[in-house]
Amino acid sequence: MRTIIIDDERLARNELKRLLEEFPRINIIGEAANADEAIPMIEEMEPDLLFLDIQMPGKDGFELLEALEDRVPDVIFTTAYDEYALKAFEFNALDYIMKPIDTARLAEAIQRVEEEKKEAQSDDKSEPKEGELGVHDQVFVKDGEKCWFVRLGKVRLFESMGNYVRLHFDDQKPMILKSLNSLEERLDSKIYFRANRKHIINLNWIDKIEPWFSGGLLVTLKPGEIGPGGEKIEISRRQAIKFKDLMSL
Known part of the structure; x- marks a missing residue:
């Protein structure tokens, strides 16, 4: 999965990259320190997944997602604050991980993303239905x-x-x-x-x-x-x- 990490703390980005080395399906294609850096990167690279901090200088993580004009990737929020959890899921976040990030918790979040991908692929492969009933029937x-x-x-x-x-x-x-x-x-x-x-x-x-x-x-x-x-x-x-x-x- 093509992945971008967005966090204003360089040490936090480096630590997350180190943890993600254990997950070969995660391909980190970029990182950004704020929304202004991240938005053009997302629109150009079209990643499958974002690891997204919430509190950042300028636009926060929610405002970043609202600013995306096209397809919004899957999102795992990474934050030191638990009070944003409900709002995170209003944005259809696949998971919400508290810092400092635990490897087992990270594995659980990635598994959830993979399950969502498999289900979406299964839906895409479904055959057209015969004898389908529509509004005029x-x-x-x-x-x-x-x-x-x-x-x-x-x-x-x-x-x-x-x-x-x-x-x-x-x-x-x-x-x-x-x-x-x-x-x-x-x-x-x-x-x-x-x-x-x-x-x-x-x-x-x-x-x-x-x-x-x-x-x-x-x-x-x-x-x-x-x-x-x-x-x-x-x-x-x-x-x-x-x-x-x-x-x-």
Whole structure:
């Protein structure tokens, strides 16, 4: 992994480089003492990973990330202060390591990065789905004595209920005997997004997006054409990364 170290303390950079010698997959391609040095370096070299200090002269680590115009690399924050942990994960940091850095803790953080990379590569290799259902497809739903013939675009939310899935459309919430995983395989992934283990949301029905705990997001769905709507659904931290990639230009 092509890596840049950003820290205003030269001794801290040298110590981290020494520790990283034990990890052959980490290829250090540059180092910077502040955001002004780091930003053009990141945009030119396009690293996979940053080890980023938070408190630095000029822009801090968070302001550095906000200043990046293009793809933001994976980030491991390295800092002597623990009060920034929540904010760090709002920026989708993969880890937050306290100084002085312990080798075992560093190994854990790098393993997390490698797992994220493997999952991303697996997603990239997935084959297009046959028989995919999109917003214009009509589906027949039967719940007890009630039946509906509903256009999928009207379904704003799919909610797992054990062996069943509850569909939210208009003011109706029928359940079908199907797992959320099997349903996800049939739905158009450009429109229907797996927010967490219990919910799939229709991206066209998102009304508001807010930062949430541990780097996740909280989305509020639009009111239904008939009925209340307005459900609030948490997008997990891992899915929030995919969500931001999907929604970016």
